[in-house]
Amino acid sequence: MTQLWPVLLALALPAAATSNCAKACDALASALPDLVIFPNSPAYNSHNNYWSARQAELFPACFVAPNTAQDVAKAVKILTSQNAPFTVKAGGHTAFEGGSIIQDGVTLDLANLNTITVSADRKTVSRSNPLGLAVVGGRSSTVGVSGLTLGGGISYFSGTKGWACDNVRNYEVMLSSGQIADASPRVNRDLYWALRGGGGSNFGIVTRFDLVSFDQGDLWASQRIYSGALNKTLISLMHGLLVEGLAADPAAHTYFVMTNAPELGGYVALSDQFHATHSDLVFPPAVFAGFHDAALPTLVNHTRLSNVSTLSRDIEQAGGKRQTWWDTTVAATATPDLLLDIVPLFEELVARLFAAAAADNSTVSPYLIYQAISSNILEAMRVNGGNALGLKPEDGPVMIVQLTVEWSSAALDEVVETGLKELIGKVDALAASRAAGSKNGYIYMNYAGKTQDVYAGYGQENQARLRRVASKYDSRGKFRKLWKGYFKL
Numbered sequence: 274m275t276q277l278w279p280v281l282l283a284l285a286l287p288a289a290a291t292s293n294c295a296k297a298c299d300a301l302a303s304a305l306p307d308l309v310i311f312p313n314s315p316a317y318n319s320h321n322n323y324w325s326a327r328q329a330e331l332f333p334a335c336f337v338a339p340n341t342a343q344d345v346a347k348a349v350k351i352l353t354s355q356n357a358p359f360t361v362k363a364g365g366h367t368a369f370e371g372g373s374i375i376q377d378g379v380t381l382d383l384a385n386l387n388t389i390t391v392s393a394d395r396k397t398v399s400r401s402n403p404l405g406l407a408v409v410g411g412r413s414s415t416v417g418v419s420g421l422t423l424g425g426g427i428s429y430f431s432g433t434k435g436w437a438c439d440n441v442r443n444y445e446v447m448l449s450s451g452q453i454a455d456a457s458p459r460v461n462r463d464l465y466w467a468l469r470g471g472g473g474s475n476f477g478i479v480t481r482f483d484l485v486s487f488d489q490g491d492l493w494a495s496q497r498i499y500s501g502a503l504n505k506t507l508i509s510l511m512h513g514l515l516v517e518g519l520a521a522d523p524a525a526h527t528y529f530v531m532t533n534a535p536e537l538g539g540y541v542a543l544s545d546q547f548h549a550t551h552s553d554l555v556f557p558p559a560v561f562a563g564f565h566d567a568a569l570p571t572l573v574n575h576t577r578l579s580n581v582s583t584l585s586r587d588i589e590q591a592g593g594k595r596q597t598w599w600d601t602t603v604a605a606t607a608t609p610d611l612l613l614d615i616v617p618l619f620e621e622l623v624a625r626l627f628a629a630a631a632a633d634n635s636t637v638s639p640y641l642i643y644q645a646i647s648s649n650i651l652e653a654m655r656v657n658g659g660n661a662l663g664l665k666p667e668d669g670p671v672m673i674v675q676l677t678v679e680w681s682s683a684a685l686d687e688v689v690e691t692g693l694k695e696l697i698g699k700v701d702a703l704a705a706s707r708a709a710g711s712k713n714g715y716i717y718m719n720y721a722g723k724t725q726d727v728y729a730g731y732g733q734e735n736q737a738r739l740r741r742v743a744s745k746y747d748s749r750g751k752f753r754k755l756w757k758g759y760f761k762l
């Protein structure tokens with residue numbers, strides 16, 4: 274336990290803010306009886322349940338669990354009038370500490386707020402399944418729809434429909450004034466634009482998302498694990514999908530992962546593939562045929578037809594470990610060389626982290642992940658005037674280069690964070706040294722490290738526009754000042 278203290282001390286708020294929060298919690302408790310949860314209670318422990326152990330070791334002065342938008346309005350009015358620092362939790366899947374929890378502050382936990390709606394015409398829907406309809410949501414069943422959609426949201430269906438944020442018809446948003454606003458292509462269009470990928474914490478608390486839905490049967494899905502020795506062939510195939518294959522068959526979706534798994538004998542490469550319309554289990558969809566060549570032996574070939582809810586459970590990653598994510602984006606080059614040259618850089622990181630874990634007698638699992646934003650996705654993102662991400666069809670296609678590390682001991686926090694920061698810097702530098710335009714620099718918010726400058730990656734123009742929207746809807750700067758955690762403009 275002792276090793277946690279430096280973390281907690283570094284994050285603790287100044288004494289004045291702490292007492293604001295104690296006062297605010299009392300005021301909240303009288304305004305919202307039964308909805309405020311104080312420490313040392315079983316309910317507090319259940320709200321303090323986060324996917325990443327780095328979050329769960331912070332302790333708010335209280336949690337507030339609103340049931341309705343009116344409850345949120347009351348809470349916001351108290352927090353802003355008392356200048357009490359707070360944050361907002363939805364699914365609680367942020368990796369870094371303080372993403373959706375706040376030491377000594379107030380954490381609004383939206384778990385009881387039914388933020389997703391089903392409309393009578395069945396074209397706007399709640400969640401993936403009960404009605405046999407699908408939405409462009411995340412690929413994991415427990416990840417919150419809110420956080421994922423506010424930052425972008427990569428889905429099985431992005432090839433035809435863009436990211437989750439491109440499929441919101443209307444946001445109902447609690448502004449810092451305590452007033453509720455709608456944001457859609459018809460009203461508050463600037464706010465609507467900003468919320469599509471610009472995150473929540475600079476603008477407002479979204480109390481309802483109306484999502485576009487569509488009919489969806491089973492998907493073809495194939496998870497294939499190969500020896501890492503095949504990385505050159507596999508990354509070349511992935512490059513082919515990025516520049517050509519995925520755009521030619523937008524019903525396809527895929528990502529590629531490398532890791533060193535001692536229990537599997539060292540480096541392995543994983544290709545996860547999905548197809549929204551293919552239903553033949555004997556032959557894979559043509560777009561993925563290269564990966565299914567008999568000359569490429571697999572350690573695992575898990576190929577099946579499955580509905581979205583089953584697939585989402587399969588993709589789940591258990592919580593409770595320490596986690597971090599970092600990412601950047603590189604443009605597609607004519608050859609796969611850039612993507613191949615990242616592999617030895619990743620090997621250096623793995624060696625460094627394994628050495629640190631061995632010295633500490635703890636465990637660490639690093640992953641290198643490639644996720645394509647092919648030209649069809651960039652096109653689909655243009656719906657409703659485009660989103661806030663700053664990704665333009667003329668810059669594409671591009672590949673997100675993502676690093677994810679899961680580890681067990683706080684003693685490794687520093688070496689992990691430093692190692693990832695350096696590696697992302699090297700990837701950007703490598704891209705910049707290649708053919709003009711190879712460096713893209715977009716940083717996907719939902720995979721970003723705590724200290725990454727996410728909004729700079731959206732481009733100067735979008736960053737400036739987002740700032741204008743934030744100061745219009747949060748004119749007194751209350752959310753800017755009091756809403757802690759995640760990324761600020």
Ligand SMILES: Cc1cc2nc3c(=O)[nH]c(=O)nc-3n(C[C@H](O)[C@H](O)[C@H](O)COP(=O)(O)OP(=O)(O)OC[C@H]3O[C@@H](n4cnc5c(N)ncnc54)[C@H](O)[C@@H]3O)c2cc1C
Nearest residue numbers: 363364365366367373412417419420421426427473479759
């Ligand atoms: C196992 C796993 C699988 C994942 N799969 C995918 C995937 O398939 N595709 C993908 O794109 N990403 C994926 N992610 C990343 C995911 O998008 C982010 O972790 C996202 O932040 C999770 O949202 P959340 O609501 O669970 O998190 P939280 O930590 O609760 O929230 C994230 C941020 O959003 C803010 N926020 C949340 N709700 C609201 C709201 N209603 N109004 C205003 N602000 C709000 C919070 O304050 C916080 O700053 C995955 C993550 C995990 C751990």
Ligand SMILES: *[C@@H]1O[C@H](CO)[C@@H](O)[C@H](O)[C@H]1NC(C)=O
Nearest residue numbers: 501502503504505540616620
């Ligand atoms: C990647 O493939 C090359 C050969 O093509 C091999 O030398 C290298 O060891 C592989 N890297 C990993 C991490 O497996």
Ligand SMILES: *[C@@H]1O[C@H](CO)[C@@H](O)[C@H](O)[C@H]1NC(C)=O
Nearest residue numbers: 554555556557565567574576
């Ligand atoms: C993997 O399994 C699927 C479904 O059974 C099959 O279509 C594919 O050819 C298999 N590939 C290999 C190389 O085993």
Ligand SMILES: *[C@@H]1O[C@H](CO)[C@@H](O)[C@H](O)[C@H]1NC(C)=O
Nearest residue numbers: 402403405579580581582583
């Ligand atoms: C999804 O598939 C699983 C497993 O076959 C099944 O139990 C479940 O009922 C299906 N869900 C829907 C909504 O079809």
Ligand SMILES: *[C@@H]1O[C@H](CO)[C@@H](O)[C@H](O)[C@H]1NC(C)=O
Nearest residue numbers: 630631632633634635636681
């Ligand atoms: C290392 O960790 C393992 C598993 O936690 C434990 O069983 C073992 O005793 C530890 N060894 C040392 C030298 O601390």
